[in-house]
Amino acid sequence: MRSSTRRNTRAVAALSATAAVALAACSPVSSSLDAHPGQSDDWSSTYADVHNSSASSGESPQDPTLKWSRDIGAPLPGPATFSPLEELQQASLSDSGCNVFSLEIEDGRKSWCNRQAIGGPRISGQINKFGDSYWPILSGAAAISGEGEFRYGTTPPGTATTARQLSGQLVLTVSMFGQARIYGTQHGTPRGAPFELAGPVPNVAPDYGLSWCETGSRGCPAPAPAAVTADGSVFYLTVWAPGADAPELVAVRVDSRERANPEKYVPATDPHAMIGMTELWRTPLPHGRTGAPVVLSEDEDIAYVTSPGGVSAFSTEDGSERWHHKTDVETDFAPAVSPDGTIVLGGRTGAFYRGEDDETSDEMTREALAGSAVVALHDDGDGASELWRDERAASLSAPVLSSDGNVLLASREGRSGVAIRALGGDGEELWSKPVPGAEGPVAGLTLADSGALALSLAVGRVYFFADD
Numbered sequence: 001m002r003s004s005t006r007r008n009t010r011a012v013a014a015l016s017a018t019a020a021v022a023l024a025a026c027s028p029v030s031s032s033l034d035a036h037p038g039q040s041d042d043w044s045s046t047y048a049d050v051h052n053s054s055a056s057s058g059e060s061p062q063d064p065t066l067k068w069s070r071d072i073g074a075p076l077p078g079p080a081t082f083s084p085l086e087e088l089q090q091a092s093l094s095d096s097g098c099n100v101f102s103l104e105i106e107d108g109r110k111s112w113c114n115r116q117a118i119g120g121p122r123i124s125g126q127i128n129k130f131g132d133s134y135w136p137i138l139s140g141a142a143a144i145s146g147e148g149e150f151r152y153g154t155t156p157p158g159t160a161t162t163a164r165q166l167s168g169q170l171v172l173t174v175s176m177f178g179q180a181r182i183y184g185t186q187h188g189t190p191r192g193a194p195f196e197l198a199g200p201v202p203n204v205a206p207d208y209g210l211s212w213c214e215t216g217s218r219g220c221p222a223p224a225p226a227a228v229t230a231d232g233s234v235f236y237l238t239v240w241a242p243g244a245d246a247p248e249l250v251a252v253r254v255d256s257r258e259r260a261n262p263e264k265y266v267p268a269t270d271p272h273a274m275i276g277m278t279e280l281w282r283t284p285l286p287h288g289r290t291g292a293p294v295v296l297s298e299d300e301d302i303a304y305v306t307s308p309g310g311v312s313a314f315s316t317e318d319g320s321e322r323w324h325h326k327t328d329v330e331t332d333f334a335p336a337v338s339p340d341g342t343i344v345l346g347g348r349t350g351a352f353y354r355g356e357d358d359e360t361s362d363e364m365t366r367e368a369l370a371g372s373a374v375v376a377l378h379d380d381g382d383g384a385s386e387l388w389r390d391e392r393a394a395s396l397s398a399p400v401l402s403s404d405g406n407v408l409l410a411s412r413e414g415r416s417g418v419a420i421r422a423l424g425g426d427g428e429e430l431w432s433k434p435v436p437g438a439e440g441p442v443a444g445l446t447l448a449d450s451g452a453l454a455l456s457l458a459v460g461r462v463y464f465f466a467d468d
Contacts, residue, residue, distance in 0.1 A: 036168035079444020112148025166232030346374030388427030
């Protein structure tokens with residue numbers, strides 16, 4: 001039986017939706033907070049939010065205990081995300097049956113499941129304030145209601161990266177071939193022409209080159225989701241166009257104009273607006289890139305890009321490089337970035353593929369399975385200074401920043417086990433919790449606003465921890 005808390009949550013959501021629809025009926029323009037809600041405030045996407053910041057508004061738990069765990073039955077490509085309906089959602093890569101799951105936070109019971117053509121590395125759903133979600137799939141993206149009903153699918157060529165809401169009424173999909181498209185969130189209606197960031201899309205299978213996306217190699221034009229400004233007007237991502245010698249950082253503006261008067265800008269929430277995309281600038285990435293996404297600073301003035309063994313900061317105004325800092329930490333993830341300019345890097349996935357030159361080795365896989373060091377930096381404006389470093393962190397996940405300044409990690413414990421660790425703002429360990437029966441690569445670690453933690457293992461198991 002569903003809990004009373006859960007029933008009340010759904011009731012409130014339903015009443016809110018009804019009121020919103022009534023309000024929308026009185027106005028030709030719907031706010032992004034009414035019947036077309038924007039992204040949920042909780043950890044609702046792969047890297048927490050549209051900035052890809054990996055920063056939670058929740059405080060870290062003080063003494064978490066394992067509340068439940070659940071086998072999903074197939075490998076997990078990315079982290080769990082939190083729905084406002086008191087559920088967490090998880091994708092899997094099963095060959096048959098359900099592969100999108102919504103689990104009740106209270107006890108891990110399956111609320112619903114759905115089958116979609118899930119594909120791509122380090123992906124998750126993008127959840128809005130009513131619990132609806134948008135999922136990356138082969139040849140498009142899928143929208144699922146908070147109750148688990150399939151709403152619609154889109155069909156851009158290639159495998160989509162994690163979707164991004166630009167507003168309550170617009171959702172952005174970028175395929176790994178580098179094609180960006182914008183759809184209406186309500187019905188999946190295309191809102192304007194596709195925008196090709198890496199040249200014409202090749203006539204190949206939708207998963208062609210997907211193995212190169214994990215490491216950001218040349219064969220994958222756009223391996224990771226875009227970082228989007230809070231108002232949805234500009235997005236940033238790394239692109240490696242076929243034939244180009246090096247990858248680039250690209251900024252794209254979302255234009256919203258009046259159909260009858262294209263010279264006049266109107267709000268993107270206007271259902272009659274004509275939506276387009278314009279490239280603002282692109283700049284080379286001289287230090288290379290990984291398969292991780294761009295991260296925006298809190299004030300949206302800086303775009304951070306990880307490179308092999310380092311991180312760079314670029315001005316979002318014109319794409320000029322402000323600084324590059326060599327960390328000597330190899331990571332597969334984007335850095336976690338706090339509002340005060342703290343940058344934390346580290347984590348390995350252990351899920352490597354052979355690249356176009358067949359250079360990836362079993363030794364690299366073993367190295368990744370051992371985890372990485374973790375380093376914390378501070379953005380000083382014209383450079384970065386190191387705050388602390390943990391060479392023995394053995395981090396297996398993207399770092400998570402809590403609102404009280406702590407860093408949460410999934411780390412290798414012993415030869416093959418896993419533990420969740422909390423580090424203070426000075427890098428000192430606050431606590432460490434071994435995860436029973438956990439082994440192998442980690443698909444993701446996420447922190448809810450409530451202080452609860454969800455750990456997803458690549459082998460197909462989800463763990464839920466919280467304070468008593």
